[in-house]
Amino acid sequence: FTFCFAWLLFSKKIFLSSNFSTEGEYIKMFMRGRPITMFIPSDVENYDDVRTELPPERLKLEWVYGYRGRDCRANVYLLPTGEIVYFIASVVVLFNYEERTQRHYLGHTDCGHAVICWSYHPSYGTLSLTPLQPHVRVWDSVSLSTLQIIGLGTFERGVGSLAFSKADSGIHLSVIDDSNEHMLTVWDWQKKSKIAEIKTTNEVVLVVEFHPTDANTIVTCGKSHIFFWTWSGSSLARKQGIFGKYEKPKFVQCLAFLNNGDILTGDSGGIMLIWTRSTAEPAPGKGPKGAFQITRQIKAHDGSVFTLCQMRNGTLLTGGGKDHKIILWDHDLNPERDIEVPDQYGTIRAVAEGKGEQFLVGTSRNFILRGTFNDGFQVEVQGHTDELWGLAAHPFKDLFLTCAQDRQVCLWNSVDHTLEWTRLLDEHGHCADFHPSGSVVAIGTHSGKWYALDAETRDLVAIHTDGNEQLSLMRYSVDGALLAVGSHDNFIYLYTVSDKGRKYSRYGKCTGHSSYITHLDVLIxxxxxxxxxxxxxxxxxxxxxxxxxxxxxxxxxxxxALVRSHNRKVIALADDFCKVHLFQYPCSRPKAPSHKYSAHSSHVTNVSFMHRDSHLISTGGKDTSIMQWLMRAQPLTLPYKAVRPLLSPARSAQRQQHVTAAFLSDYKSWVSSLYPFKFFFFFFFFFFFFCVLVCCYVDIQ
Incomplete structure (x- = not known):
């Protein structure tokens, strides 16, 4: 009993050490076995009375900046609702470009679950999938509700391509995974049942499609091959496409179905081939009866044919790689018109039919363009193309700035959700901060060089170099008279600032850190x-x-990253687990509760509140995305007894956790009150135990 009580008395030191020193009361937090001492402010009379609750404020995803085109294909589509649907990070975006509104499908919530490909169902909506713990989600594009989750634990490594069936109204789904054998599976997606499965090839498979009129035919293509699959019940039989006298391409990159049932393929050599099903007895070496054979070859592009888009009127759009061209072909596959996508947008990754004569283009530099052959292109969506770290909110306008390893500096309008301007630096951008006047922004790079740009005109105001290592932060003082530059060489470089951020003079540098600078704040x-x-x-x-x-x-x-709101009510946090957190401020209790939000598919690199605390901006690293969150306070809830019968099991469990946490906190407070008398208690219980032993000994004698 004595031992147990002593353990309870000292158990507090396992989590937290709260003692008094000559400098006042302090708290010790241990991280990787090393103590970190934090002194309790003078206005805190009793630390044991401090509580940290969930903040009443909540976040709601309002806007997503960016598009994933650099490593995907055929991922832009125009819905019947008039919305462009595309994806970036873990979010599928439905963007109405006429009304400038967005809706978001957020079914992919686990870290690393980036959407990488999809297919569109003519009746239900869209289907999308993720690579980590790969699975397929079928969801409704009107209600944004998830209809089915398929393949958890089935697909290996990831999923490369998938397609709904067409001849049977989309009852079935075909999927190619990213295993070494690139398994082809056919599913009844409404029943979540796998009907057929077979190995395809050890080579890369880029596309899988159901034939639109023959429900028993599936086509796959990829590196140096095209396969025609006959599906019957639980079996799949393969017939390989024979190129014969035609040059075998390195990659068959895309395919489409013509109105007569023929198959059109585009390859890495810029060639389009028409494959027709043979009904006659084949000549020797031409393959079995019923096999698809090449009946026509068309030179389409210089470089590869990267994408094919069959239009509703029977014409065809093709997108080339090297030549950056989009070509319109008539019903006989003769070229009618063409247009070149400017180099600044990158190469073509996706082409989709738009409204009327319009078409949509997704590019390798993460642009979505809307265009016509007569009027050219208009940018609808754009974003960064490489890892994104730098973020700064304007001190009094609804603007924020981002910089990334793609060397782009972008100023965004958070109200109109538009790009105000962009500038290409000579170095990779990593950090930024606005001068309090709002007229100048400082940007730090990976090489130790930093720039000051005019926030209105993006003109260069000043350029300096501090060391030759990455700059991790830029921070102006409140009055704008000082600029601190934190570097990976362990120094903080100080500059005096004048003329509203347009003149800089080296003041000195701070030394003493044994590792690189990560965060810095200034005094009021x-x-x-x-x-x-x-x-x-x-x-x-x-x-x-x-x-x-x-x-x-x-x-x-x-x-x-961590940032406190301007009204000092909440803390926003960016972590390595793809989450954005919202904590109450101050947050002075271990393991404080938070609201957690998922949208990023990689580590969240930065967060910043807009000047009125109306919105929070978060940036993703590898996913290159920018998320704009609306922050609003929830109304007060009813008393506990009134809402108790209405609580869901999840909310009941959460409330029980809060009750338990409060009990443990009260218990620790009670233990803390006994802590100064620990020696008295030890003496008393050891003396009592000694007396009991003596009495027992005397009684035995």
Whole structure:
């Protein structure tokens, strides 16, 4: 009993150490076995009375900037609702370009679940899938509700291509996975049942499609091959396409079905081939009866034919790789018109039919263009093309700036959701900050060089170099008279600033860090004691007011960015697990609760509140996305007894966790109150135990 009580008394030190020193009360947090001491501010009378609850504020995804075109194909489509549907990160975006509105399908919530390909069902809507723990989701494009989840635990590594059947109104679904054998599976998706499965080839498979009029024919193509599959019940029989006298391409990259049932393929040599099903007895070496054979060859593009789009009127659009051309072909596959996509947009990755004479183009530089052969192209969607870290919100306008490893600096309008301007740097951008006047923005790069740009005209104002390593942060003082530049060479370089951010003079540098600089904040005013400093900004991830954001077992690198709202009510956090968190401020209890939000498919690199705290901006690393979240406070809930009968099981469990946490907190407070008397208790119980032993000994004698 004595041992158990002593363990309970000292158990608090496992989680937290709360003692008194000559400098006042402090808290110790241990990370990777190393203690981090944080002094409790003077205005906190009793730390044991401190509580951290979920904030009443909530986030809702309002807008997504960017498109994933650099490594995908055929991922732009115009819905009957007039919305362009595409994806980036873990979000499928439905964008009405006429009304400038977005809707979002957010079914892919686990970290690493980036959408990589899809197919469109003529009756139900869209289908999409993810590579990590690969599975397929069938969802309704009107209600955005998930209809079915298929293939969990079935697909290996990922999914490369998929398609709904057409001849039977989309009852079936074919999927090619990314295993070594590139397994082809056929599903009854409404029943979640796998009907047939077979190995295809060890080579890359790029496309799978059901024949639109023959429900028993499936076509796959990829590296140096095209296969025609006959599907019957649970069996799949393969017939390989024979190129014969025609040059065998390195890749068969795309296919389409002509109105007469023939199959049209486009390959890496710029050639289109028409494959027709043979009904006569074949000549020797021409393949079996009923096989598809080449009946016509067409030179279509210089470079590859990357995409084919069959139009409703029977004409055809093709998109070339090297020549950047989109060509319109008539019903006899004679070229009618062509247009070249400017080099600045990248190569063509997807072509889709638009309204009237319009067509949509997705490019390798993550643009979605809307165009016609007469009027050229208009940019509808654009974003960064490489890892994104730099983010800064304008101090008093609805603007924010991003910079990335693609060397682009972009100024965005958060109200109109448009790009104000972009500038290409000589270096990879990594960090940024606006001067308090809003007229100048400073941008740090990977090489130690930093730029000051005019925020209105994007003209170069100043350029300096500090060291030869990556700059991790830029921070202006509140009055704009000082600029701090944090570097990976462990120094903080200081500059005096004048003329509203247009003149800079090296003031000195701060030394003392044993590792590179990651976060930095500035004072509102000087205070005599560090523990009572009033910070103008709060972005440092360690400190009394924010240490509760750290998850249990963290290695110290899990949090990439933290920012306090201007009204000092909440903290937003970006982590390595694809999540954006919203905490109450201050957050001074271990393992504090938070609202968690999923949209990114890679580590979230940065977060920043807009100047009125109306929105939060988050940036993704590898997914290159920018998410704009609307922040709003939820109304107060009814008393606990009133809402208890209406709680869902999940909410009941959450409430029970809060009750348990409150009980444990009260228990720890009770233990803390006994902590100063620990030696008295030890003496008393050991003395009591000794007396019991003596009495027992005397009684035995």
């Amino acid at each position: 005013r000087n205070r005599s004691e560090c523990k009572d400093i009033d910070w103008a900004t709060y972005t440092c991830v360690l400190g009394y007011h924010v240490f509760g954001v750290w998850p249990e077992g963290s290695d110290g690198t899990d949090i990439n």
